[in-house]
Amino acid sequence: MSKLVLRLRTAPAFRLDLSALTPERLSGMNAEAVARLELAHGRRRTPVGEWFDVRGAGGERLVIEADGGRLDRIGADMTGGEIRIDGNAGAYLGIGMRGGRIEISGNADAYAACGLAGGTLRIGGNAGDFLGAALPGEHKGMRGGVVIVGGHVGDRAGDHMRRGLILAEGDCGSYCGSRMQGGTLALLGRCGIRPGYSMRRGTLLFMGPPPAPGPSFNDAGELPLGFLVLLARGWKDLPSRFAQIARPSTRVRRWLGDLAFGGMGELIHWPGPGNPA
Amino acid sequence: MIVNGVAIDDTFAEAFAMRGTRLIITAHNLAWARTAAVSMTGFATSVIGCGCEAGIEREVPAGETPDGRPGVAVLLFATSSAELGRQVERRVGQCVLTSPTSAVFSGIAEGRPLPLGKNLRYFGDGYQISKVVAGRRYWRVPVMDGEFIAEDTTAMSDAIGGGNFLILAAGTAQALAAAEAAIEAMRAVTGAIMPFPGGVVRSGSKVGSKYKALIASTNHAFCPTLRGGVASELGPDVECVLEIVIDGLTEESVRQSMRAGLRAVCALGAAGGVRRLSAGNYGGKLGKFHFPLRALLP
Numbered sequence: 126m127s128k129l130v131l132r133l134r135t136a137p138a139f140r141l142d143l144s145a146l147t148p149e150r151l152s153g154m155n156a157e158a159v160a161r162l163e164l165a166h167g168r169r170r171t172p173v174g175e176w177f178d179v180r181g182a183g184g185e186r187l188v189i190e191a192d193g194g195r196l197d198r199i200g201a202d203m204t205g206g207e208i209r210i211d212g213n214a215g216a217y218l219g220i221g222m223r224g225g226r227i228e229i230s231g232n233a234d235a236y237a238a239c240g241l242a243g244g245t246l247r248i249g250g251n252a253g254d255f256l257g258a259a260l261p262g263e264h265k266g267m268r269g270g271v272v273i274v275g276g277h278v279g280d281r282a283g284d285h286m287r288r289g290l291i292l293a294e295g296d297c298g299s300y301c302g303s304r305m306q307g308g309t310l311a312l313l314g315r316c317g318i319r320p321g322y323s324m325r326r327g328t329l330l331f332m333g334p335p336p337a338p339g340p341s342f343n344d345a346g347e348l349p350l351g352f353l354v355l356l357a358r359g360w361k362d363l364p365s366r367f368a369q370i371a372r373p374s375t376r377v378r379r380w381l382g383d384l385a386f387g388g389m390g391e392l393i394h395w396p397g398p399g400n401p402a
Numbered sequence: 403m404i405v406n407g408v409a410i411d412d413t414f415a416e417a418f419a420m421r422g423t424r425l426i427i428t429a430h431n432l433a434w435a436r437t438a439a440v441s442m443t444g445f446a447t448s449v450i451g452c453g454c455e456a457g458i459e460r461e462v463p464a465g466e467t468p469d470g471r472p473g474v475a476v477l478l479f480a481t482s483s484a485e486l487g488r489q490v491e492r493r494v495g496q497c498v499l500t501s502p503t504s505a506v507f508s509g510i511a512e513g514r515p516l517p518l519g520k521n522l523r524y525f526g527d528g529y530q531i532s533k534v535v536a537g538r539r540y541w542r543v544p545v546m547d548g549e550f551i552a553e554d555t556t557a558m559s560d561a562i563g564g565g566n567f568l569i570l571a572a573g574t575a576q577a578l579a580a581a582e583a584a585i586e587a588m589r590a591v592t593g594a595i596m597p598f599p600g601g602v603v604r605s606g607s608k609v610g611s612k613y614k615a616l617i618a619s620t621n622h623a624f625c626p627t628l629r630g631g632v633a634s635e636l637g638p639d640v641e642c643v644l645e646i647v648i649d650g651l652t653e654e655s656v657r658q659s660m661r662a663g664l665r666a667v668c669a670l671g672a673a674g675g676v677r678r679l680s681a682g683n684y685g686g687k688l689g690k691f692h693f694p695l696r697a698l699l700p
Contacts, residue, residue: 288534289534307532309533326531328531328533348548349548350548350549351469351471351505351548351549351551352469352533352540352542352549352551354469354470355468355469355533355535355540355551356533356535358468358469358470358535358536359535359536362536389529389531391531
């Protein structure tokens with residue numbers, strides 16, 4: 126499998142748009158051709174070679190070695206292949222992605238997995254605000270695919286989310302699942318205030334400490350939910366701590382809401398060892 | 403050809419193309435999974451009058467089912483894709499959805515999709531919830547004991563119906579014993595079912611009838627009471643004939659099932675009162691799948 130490696134040589138002064146660099150767009154190109162491709166840098170268009178040392182050949186895999194956090198729109202609209210980022214990424218990581226795989230060892234800035242429709246995005250560090258959300262003014266957030274965050278997640282994760290799965294191994298900020306319309310967001314850590322604010326449908330699954338639902342959520346009490354076994358079994362092949370989760374029971378506590386928006390969403394607290402109900 | 407004193411006719415079982423699917427029904431315990439499966443596969447002996455042929459294929463241990471509960475695999479067969487779809491929806495809707503603690507999943511990975519929970523979800527009256535897990539969609543339909551979980555679609559594959567053989571025995575007791583031994587052996591074969599009561603049919607049929615309204619009628623050549631009155635297939639040493647019909651997802655599964663049954667019958671042998679083994683065929687006019695008995699033995 127051919128591999129292209131981009132090593133950041135010079136930290137950009139402004140945001141650098143890397144949306145032109147996806148495995149399918151670079152397929153068949155040699156290092157020189159890739160170095161001549163132009164990237165938007167502020168108001169200017171600059172060649173890749175101005176910022177990166179390029180080696181290898183374009184194909185299935187793209188490796189970006191970068192410490193800076195100003196590399197935006199990595200993997201935008203990508204449909205296949207694999208991008209690995211050794212370091213941190215800027216905003217809009219994997220925006221509009223429809224297939225393939227992105228793996229980042231460090232942190233991702235705001236709007237990662239924005240409008241994600243397919244594929245897998247794994248963030249080893251923390252994710253910024255609006256993970257898996259819709260762009261401002263749009264009504265379609267994440268609508269497919271899987272996002273795994275090894276660290277913490279900022280505010281408004283899953284805003285306008287419609288389908289797909291977000292697994293957060295750390296804590297989640299405030300208003301997670303806001304305006305959610307479907308899909309599943311699960312977290313192992315704590316969450317901030319008002320989870321599920323304005324959600325219509327969808328599932329927020331709390332596998333660590335219990336949430337503190339807002340006043341527009343009704344307590345549905347404790348009950349067993351067999352579908353959680355299906356859900357957890359679906360994680361077993363994912364590169365995440367969620368894959369090892371074993372719960373002795375499917376008994377959960379459930380809240381329905383947001384009652385101001387139809388009340389078809391659900392907050393579920395599925396306690397495990399060390400996290401009693 | 404004679405095996406253990408049993409004469410094997412030089413004939414073949416004639417089977418025909420069907421559409422089939424496998425469903426996995428799970429429940430709180432095996433007894434309730436089986437109750438749902440038995441109910442769902444009831445009145446499904448023959449496509450002639452039941453719309454489909456169905457039966458329990460095997461019990462599925464909890465570790466092998468999608469939701470980790472004990473389950474039962476059932477196979478359903480029909481003569482067309484549309485009819486199979488109707489039968490699956492009707493039977494799951496009336497017999498599985500209604501059965502306490504049940505859930506239903508596709509048991510086939512490959513093939514054309516066939517609605518399973520796709521339309522049954524509307525029973526949820528808008529309170530149903532969809533979940534896509536590992537690329538497969540499931541419906542959570544609220545019911546009075548919790549949630550009915552149904553996979554959105556199952557898969558439909560080309561299948562084979564009408565594999566068969568006839569046990570010609572000295573008397574009723576011997577024929578029943580041979581048929582029961584055959585069925586026990588055949589139930590160990592996956593991918594095939596024997597849809598008739600207890601797996602056995604005593605009213606084997608031929609194509610057509612003197613009555614224009616009927617498409618099938620009694621197989622008079624194998625009726626002992628007509629011996630002497632018609633061109634009978636039965637000699638004076640045969641008083642009872644029972645048939646076993648097999649439907650399978652593949653030609654190989656039907657072959658394996660027939661082989662298991664024939665061997666079990668031959669193991670009883672002439673000492674067990676089995677005189678002959680034969681098969682139902684229609685001169686090659688009914689179906690393109692032929693299973694010569696002698697090729698399946700010893």
